[in-house]
Structures are given as structure tokens and as C-alpha cells.
Amino acid sequence: MKYSGGGDWYANLDTSLKNLVEFCNRNLGTTINEEQGIVEVGSPELFNYPFIHMTGHGNVVFNTQETENLRNYLMAGGFLHISDNYGMDKFIRPQMKKVFPELDFVEIPFNHPIYHQKFDFPNGLPKVHEHDGTSPQGFGLFYNGRLVCFYDFECDLGDGWEDPEVHKDSPEARQKALRMGANMIQYVFSN
Numbered sequence: 265m266k267y268s269g270g271g272d273w274y275a276n277l278d279t280s281l282k283n284l285v286e287f288c289n290r291n292l293g294t295t296i297n298e299e300q301g302i303v304e305v306g307s308p309e310l311f312n313y314p315f316i317h318m319t320g321h322g323n324v325v326f327n328t329q330e331t332e333n334l335r336n337y338l339m340a341g342g343f344l345h346i347s348d349n350y351g352m353d354k355f356i357r358p359q360m361k362k363v364f365p366e367l368d369f370v371e372i373p374f375n376h377p378i379y380h381q382k383f384d385f386p387n388g389l390p391k392v393h394e395h396d397g398t399s400p401q402g403f404g405l406f407y408n409g410r411l412v413c414f415y416d417f418e419c420d421l422g423d424g425w426e427d428p429e430v431h432k433d434s435p436e437a438r439q440k441a442l443r444m445g446a447n448m449i450q451y452v453f454s455n
Contacts, residue, residue: 265302265303266303266304268325268326268330269322269324270322270323271323271355272320273318275319275422278426278430279427279430280423280426281317282300283442284442284446285297287445287446288450292446292449294449296449301313304330305333305334306333307333308333310334310337314453315342316345318347319352319422320348321350321352322352324355324356324359331359331363334363338363338364338405338407339407343411344412344413344414345414345415345416345448346415346416347415347420347422347423348415349420349423360415367405367406369403370404370405371401371402371403372404372411376404376411377455378448378451381451383443383444389416389419389444390419390443390444391418392424393419393420393433401416402415402419403417420441424438424440424445425438425445
């Protein structure tokens with residue numbers, strides 16, 4: 265998802281989602297189109313995508329129209345995955361508060377179904393990259409009891425989906441990231 269504010273919304277653009285789609289098609293039996301779409305947060309085209317991925321390192325700004333569009337999208341059944349590449353947290357939280365003033369990000373408990381789809385993650389998110397040396401956390405926004413936004417923090421799932429030579433992640437770290445991404449996809453499309 266393309267957004268304003270100067271943050272690098274295009275981080276991981278080349279191989280991340282392509283690799284996740286290939287992994288899901290191969291391991292979950294999905295038939296997701298491997299050609300990724302780029303959609304602006306304020307575009308009506310947003311509603312053509314049941315799953316939206318957002319990432320970056322820096323500033324994020326949603327104007328009033330974008331805020332309303334994203335809120336309507338999520339209330340209508342859409343799903344947003346936010347992957348903090350590092351440095352996005354202080355920007356994304358206030359913007360998502362504009363989208364859902366009545367909601368706060370809550371840490372997703374380890375027994376939540378998103379961690380227990382085809383692949384089991386009994387301890388929550390895998391650690392893909394070291395940022396501040398803290399444990400990875402999965403946060404969510406729940407609207408009327410439905411998880412509408414999953415935010416991986418101190419984890420960097422999107423980087424873990426990249427081709428191996430991009431970040432030099434170990435095969436094990438990449439495999440865990442892809443498996444967790446597949447769990448997210450399976451959860452979204454089965455709920």
C-alpha cells in the first residue's frame with residue numbers, strides 16, 4: 265500500500281510479496297496472482313484487494329479522505345498487515361488511531377488462531393531481524409471482534425520474505441517468516 269509522509273512505502277517491493285505468494289501457492293494450495301498490485305491508501309481500488317500489505321522505515325501520513333477510505337475498507341471486511349521495517353512505530357500508531365479513534369493496538373496472545381494455522385508458532389512471531397534487541401510482538405486492531413489489522417513489530421516479516429541475497433537472512437529465518445506470512449494469509453482467507 266502506497267502512503268504519503270516520506271516513509272519508504274516501497275521497501276521490500278521487488279521480491280517480498282512475490283516470494284510470499286509463491287510460498288502460499290505451493291504450501292497452502294492457494295491460487296493467488298503472483299503479480300502484486302500497488303494501491304494508494306485513498307484509492308477506491310483498495311476495495312479490490314482482500315489483503316493489503318504496508319511497510320517502511322519512516323513517516324506515514326494519512327489525510328482525512330485516506331483515513332476514511334481505509335476505515336471503510338477495514339470495516340467492510342478488508343485486512344491490513346503492517347510490517348515495521350524499523351522506525352515506523354512512532355508514525356503508524358497515531359495514523360491508525362485516526363482510522364479507528366475508538367480502538368487501540370492490543371498484543372495478540374500466543375493462543376490466537378493467526379499463530380496456529382498450517383504452521384504452528386506457539387511463542388508468537390519469529391524474530392527475523394534484530395532492531396532494538398527486544399522480542400518480536402504482534403499487535404492487532406479488532407473491530408466488532410474481528411481482527412482487521414495485524415502489525416508485526418520488532419520482527420520484520422516483510423524483510424524475511426525477500427530473496428536470500430537481499431538481507432543475507434539464514435534459510436531458517438526466511439522459512440519462519442514465510443510460514444508466518446502463510447499463516448496470516450490462511451487466517452485472513454478462512455475468516
